[in-house]
Amino acid sequence: MQSSDFSSGAIPTSDLVSLFSACRDEVLESWRKRVVVEVKSAAALGNPVLVDTLPILYDNIARALASGDTRSIATSATNLAQVHGRERAIMTEYGPQDLIRELQIFREVLFAVAKTRGLYLRKQDADVIGNSIEYATRESIVGYNAAGKEETESFIANLSHDMRNPLHVASASAQFIQMATPDPQTSALAKRVVEKIREADAMLQTLLDAAVLKGRMRLKLHLGQFEMLQLAKEVGADASLNGQPVQVAGEELIGHWCEVSMKRVLENLIANAQKYGDTSKAITVAVQRVDSRMLLSVHNEGTPISPSDMPRLFNKFQRMEDVVIKGWGLGLPFVQNVVESHGGSVIVESAEGRGTTFTVSVPIDARPYVTH
16 A cells, blocks of 8 residues: 555644554554464464564654655664664574565555545655655664574584584593504504594684674573563662662563573563663663563663664674774673574664663563573
8 A cells, every 4th residue: 555545634643643552453463463374483372472573663653754855764863663673584494585575575465454434644644654764674684694504603603512522532532542542553643533533623713703702592591470660679689789760660460481591581670780881870670561572771861872882782603893892892792692492582672862771571471492
C-alpha cells in the first residue's frame, strides 16, 4: 500500500500518535498470523522469539511520528534493528530473505490496520513510517550478517581447540620414541616430527587466539525462578553507595533466568552508566513486561554515544585509539553474551537530549532457549 492512499482526512499529530499507539496490539497480532503462514521458518518459533523487538520498533515509530519531522527515522540513535537481525541469525532458521519478508509484512499490516481503523495519515506521516521500516530492514540485514560472521569465527575457535588435543598426544609419543630408541636415524626422525608438530600447534594457537577475540560463544547458564524487580532494587541499592542515586521502578516480574548472570548484567550496565553519564543526575532502572518478554532498562543522562562508536560497543577487547569511548572492554560483550544466551537481545538508544538507555529484552521463561 502506497503512502498516497493516506493523503486526506489527516488528524492532529497528538491525536494521531495516541491512536497509532492504540493500534499496536492489533498490528502485532495481525502480523503474527501472516508471518507464520508466509515465512516458513517462523512457524516453529515460540511467541517470545517470534515477536522479538517488533513492539519496541512500533513504539519508536510512534515517537518518530510525534516529532513531526519528515526526516525522522524510528531506528536512529539506536541499534534496535541490528539487534533484531542478530537475534534472527542466532535464534532461528531464517535466511536473509525471511528477515526482509517479515519486515515487509510488518509494513503492509501496519498500513492496513491504520486504514481499517480510519486512521488516515498525511503523506509525511506515511513517509516516516515507510522510511523507518525500510531503514530497519537494511540495518537488520547488517546485524544478521555480523552474527553469521561471529558464528563462523566461533566454529574456527572450537575446531582449533579440538585439533590441538591429538597434536599434543602425537608430540608426546614422538618425544618418547626419540628418547627410547637406540637408532640415531629413528631418533632424528622423531625429533623432526616433534618440531613439525610444534609448528602446527603454534599455527593453531594463532588461529585460536584470533577467533576467541572475535568470536561469540554462548554461555552455559544455571536457570532458576526469581523476581527481577527485587534483584534490580538490590543491585541499585548497592550501586547508590557511591553517592549517585539509582532509582528502580516497574512491575514485579517472576521468570526463569540465571540469577547470577543477570545480576552481573545489571551491575555492568549501572557501572557503565555511572562512568559515562552525568553524575549529577540519577540513573533509572525499569522492569516491565511486554507480551511474553521482560524488558530491563538502564538509563543515564549525559553526553550521548556517537553514531560512529555505536556499532563497536560490543566488540570484545576494543582498544583502538580512534574509539572515543575508552574502557568498553569485556563488560558490554559479557552483557550481550549473557542476554543472547537467554534467547534475548541488548538494545541501545543514545541521542542528544534523551541520554543513553540500554534495554535488555529476554523471554520471561528462558528455559526453551538455553543451551545445556
